[in-house]
Amino acid sequence: MQIQYIAEDAVMMRLGDIIDIGVHRQLITLQKQINNGNYLGITEAVIGFTTLVVYFDPMHTSHITVEKLLRDLSKSDLEISSSPTVHHIPVCYDYGLDIHYVANYHQITVEEVIELHISAVYTVYFIGFSPGFPFLGGMNDKIATPRKAAPRQSVEAGSIGIAGKQTGIYPGQSPGGWQIIGRTPVNLVKINNEQPTLLQSGDQIHFYPINKKEFLETANNEGLEQ
């Protein structure tokens, strides 16, 4: 475990530099303890693949106090007892602008790409980049595909993309360089809800295929940006 004071109001803890489900579980356990713990002066704990950063108010606590808290909490081997939230997310692969590219890249059929994509169980490692954007682990290496050489100016909300060994969902319309293999009609961000994003770190995802008609029905109900 490595601790760094990365800003006047932030302490970073690093647990190695390899994506690992065990490390991820450790991080979300710690994150939950800190964010639910009401510690004086601590604003929020945010995680990445192998890192956790505690943000705090430097007028109310200090790096040393936060570091000690992190070291103490890491020693206690609390595991999350509750099972993860599981989401079943529909995907219309007809909107996969790059699905033929991905299939050709691996010398397999589009049906095989879809089969490989829906047969895996994905873990939300963390949410980052933009509101509700999940960084997912668990994709089959057989469909891992490099990013596009030139990013698209605009990727539709709900687009499912592949970038190397990562897969993710664009919650809103944005520029993007991931290979788009499908689109979900589910709205990942509902700003007026108490829980404003559908997904949270630690959740699990199963994808299942739907046709265009089903896509449009759900997209309307969900108020997806179209």
Added chain:
Amino acid sequence: MIIIEEGLHTTIQDLGRNNYRSLGFSLSGPMDKTAMRIANFLVGNDDNDAVLEISFLGPTIEFTCDTIIAITGAKMTAFLNGYEAPLYRPIPINKGDTLQCRAAKKGIYSYLSVKGGIQIEEKLSSRSMIARYNSEEFLSRKLNNDDYLPVQPYSFTGKIHWKLDHQIFDYIQKDNATIHFIEGPQISWFNADSVSEKRWKVSSKSNRMGYRLIGQKIETIKEQQLLTEPVQFGAIQIPPSGEPIILMADGQPTGGYPKLGQVIQADLATLSQITPAKEFTLEKCSIESAMKQLHSQEKFLAQLKLILSYKWREMLHGTKL
């Protein structure tokens, strides 16, 4: 108040959206927190009350009730009912008054506070505009013509004969500014000494999310793929091109570029106000020095807040201290 003409990029900002970074929301808040807080102090507000952040070219606003406003930050020309409006002091406003904000002559970001703060409904515990979330709702977009922003009516009939010393804002656009940074998590991946030897400029392709720097390419001495990790306002990222990008107030909560340094908080206001033509230098310092400068800046702002609250008490009750 009503936005008659929206200006270049006018947004509502309080001190930012804490507690939602884990869900991908940026912290946001003002680019120049110092000027924003002083704007609030001038009208007797709390630090966190919502203000207008005006970027370079200001909006035209019509007031729909009596209130008191103040303008701080970038030196901007503004006209109240056709007469030049003073900066850095409270200005009593009557219902129907029109404020025309024009271009900033020095710096980029100006702040317009109103007594009691802009009373728009909070989204996720904040009135700062949400970055990278598109919708037609308020706080999901910059302000447009005809937007109505609620303000608490406040009538003040007294006279105001004072203003803040403009020297308080001398940090804005000073010549050859030095921006200090502490070591970033991946400083050893780079030839970091070269950063301090060079003069830098901010590219015109910069915005509330990030400032792209022009000067030189930073040499990578350790090629390694970084796994995405949490990042914050002030992080000096080095993308594969070698040209640094400093994350600003709307920076994303996690990022995958390695970080050479972190601009110290006491220098973020100065950095945010540097216009593309101005040269500046980057200089490494210790975290102890960063903390010392932060505490002295906070002490100054706390004193200023106290003095201005006395001023207000004196104006309202006539009691001198």
